Amino acid sequence: MKLDANIPSGSLGQKWSSHKSSIRLVSPANKRNIDVVVVGTGLAGSSAAASLAEMGYNVKAFCFQDSPRRAHSIAAQGGINAAKNYQNDGDSVYRLFYDTIKGGDYRSREANVYRLAEVSANIIDQCVAQGVPFARDYGGLLDNRSFGGVQVSRTFYAKGQTGQQLLLGAYSALNRQISKGNVKMYNRHEMMDVVVEGGKARGIIARNLTTGEIERHGAHAVLLCTGGYGNVFFLSTNAMGSNGSAAWKAHRRGAMFANPCFTQIHPTCIPQSGEYQSKLTLMSESLRNDGRIWVPKDKKDAEAIREGKLKPTDLPEEKRDYYLERRYPAFGNLVPRDVASRAAKERCDEGFGVNATGQAVYLDFSSAIERYGKTEANQLGITNPSKEKIIELGEKVVASKYGNLFEMYDKIKDVNPYKSPMMIYPAVHYTMGGLWVDYNLMTNVPGMYALGEANFSDHGANRLGASALMQGLADGYFVAPYTVGDYLADEIRTGAIDTNSEAFEKAEADVVERIDNLINSNGTRSVDSFHRALGKIMWDKCGMARNAEGLKEAMTEIKALREEFWKDVKVPGRKDMYNPELDKAGRVADFLELGELMCLDALTREESCGGHFREEYQTEEGEAMRDDENFAFVSCWKYNDEPSKAELVKEELTFENVELKTRSYK
């Protein structure tokens, strides 16, 4: 099987505009007879559903939460990138493109990434027009901050609630279309399967989560905007309901899964505090603008801190090791996420960790508070301010930038981060892998699209901060609405999709059978106990560092766990009413397959790149060793009875505009 990415010809800068102008259109009269199903209402789904409805298609949108506004995008904190160059610091479309390719460790497609950078500026215009309240400076203009892996300030933000504000903007556009009757919204509905008929996606089977009813929805195109699968690790920064099921169902129906092992471990999360822990909380990367990361220089001091005999604030400057500033002077605390995470793990593995479990490092704002306090005092014309005054003023500035994050930390840890450094540790955060899509965001199954975190398209082996929000909105507002039309131009004569066909019957029967198996399995173990066990295998053997032996073990263990699950899981309650345990059971069952594929992917990628760090492939200083000669490709997996038998198809990556270099942030 060969995969064609359908990249338009022409120079990098012209591909999208010439492609867009040659895309076929569907006339307004025909659009009214075409149905589109959009699964997911995060940034990608809400924006796509609103845009397609506005263009005249009949749209049905689905989400499993009780409102589209609660999609996981709501939780994004730090910001969204755009090549606006408002700060006049030399930013440009090309630079954003280049930073993203380099940040992704040269494992993404040039053409897609360039298009993303190209449309980024428009996203900000669009959002402002919708009334998204971005942060502004005293002149009333939009403010920016920096994120990891770059040397410009191109991140737009709304305090620590950027995702919330962007999602509410997209939700408002969606609401406008719902009120016009152009979108029919299905809340508390879960997509259980995609229906593929005659080689094309023709609709979905959904389950009403409040009544348990199974529904058939026919469509001429199905857009999966269902987010990432980080929860395969059980503990992650994702929302509790985030899952990989929609993508996995699509995979089982023929869609290729690309680079499943590329997961992002975020360096700044609140460390785990106990076995009962249900999820991990992110502390936005924006904090690395002002926070300095350190551990004690001396192991003895680290020990004393762990035992509660020494306080971090008692340790003088010269006894602290600001290890990122030491190892990567050019980028310091703002190195990309994968680099920062591995560096934290390295220090903790060496015995320098600072909490009881030894798995935490400090993120310290004292220098920033002092610096801001001094500037503020100057501006206010206070001469010779006292130390207290400086700190008071500085804390105010820090509060205005990160107030809600500091509050959140305080609530969770019961420690005031203005007075004592935060403790942080890496945690699973984002999945770069996902459904394989071509330049038009279509999977290899015609009529089936994947947008947002659910696809693999733009971030290679590591995503830069503030680029997921950008990608979600780019896909939904500006890319899919055009490219889907090109496919639908051939569907104008199809007529309404018959949901009584054999394919729908069969898909529904499969769904019902599976639900029955879950609800009738009279086992002894809770769904969560299996999920936790899977998470532990994944974190230990397919997490921040991986090796061949561990991955092979993990595959055997996951397979055994999966068999155990189907024999011994206990799902309480009924299938014909609201039953969150049943919903969860279905999602965990899919994770138990996806996890194995992730390990297989990690095993076959015999190099280290981005978030994928194979211990066998590292330099003497412990930096990742990429192998462009043998691995400059996208690993695309075709389903074959079970995960371990998946077939590998390679999409070779060609770089015509950037030179492949060893990533250096030194």
Place this chain on the structure above:
Amino acid sequence: MNLTLKVWRQNGPDDKGHMEIYPVKDINPDMSFLEMMDVLNEELISEGKDPIAFDHDCREGICGMCSMFINGEPHGPERRTTTCQLHMRSFKDGDTIVVEPWRSAAFPVIKDLAVDRAAFDRIQQAGGYVSVNTSGNTIDANAIPVPKQNADKAFNAATCIGCGACVAACKNSSAMLFVSAKVSQYALLPQGKVEAKERVRKMVNQMDLEGFGNCTNTGACEAECPVGISLENIARMNREYLSASLSSAE
């Protein structure tokens, strides 16, 4: 910590519902309230009993999904805190904790502690948007400067997480704080001004249709709102509404 929970159990919308008592043992004070509920549910499942249904997703205080009425207060005893961000250290060993769903005719119970808040969506659909197409063919984002003070106020109003605690807190089940937050956000921004009058009329109208009660200015909503949406927004909405009614009477 050892605690006694009294939890509202209701097996579906048509069931009458009742309180049930559950002892919980060995609770770590660093657990969140929902993690404590997870522990109880694991136990119920292992005893072959029906676990307690409740809504939650982000567990970070931002999605607005969690919604428990704890000891007579929406989201429990801490100020500016959602149920998922409430930690057990806020309680004492030996405490009895009463847990109920949001109570309002406009929020029917689905099961146990989970309620249906679709009425909030319908209010937003009635006018909670700026009528701009998503084509991106708009003016440059910096073409219209917005005074920082207004931008900040609009942002504060926009941080409403749509949880419904304001309704649950109000003896009249009024949704004024929620609706006024959206009305204010747009009224404070030049982009939203154009349709301000029509918006407030439509949203208030829908709010009334959904069966939310009247506002009698008790301020309970502001006190219980987990993100601190201010009563100032209700005052602003009243002004907007008045001016909209006056202009429609002209």
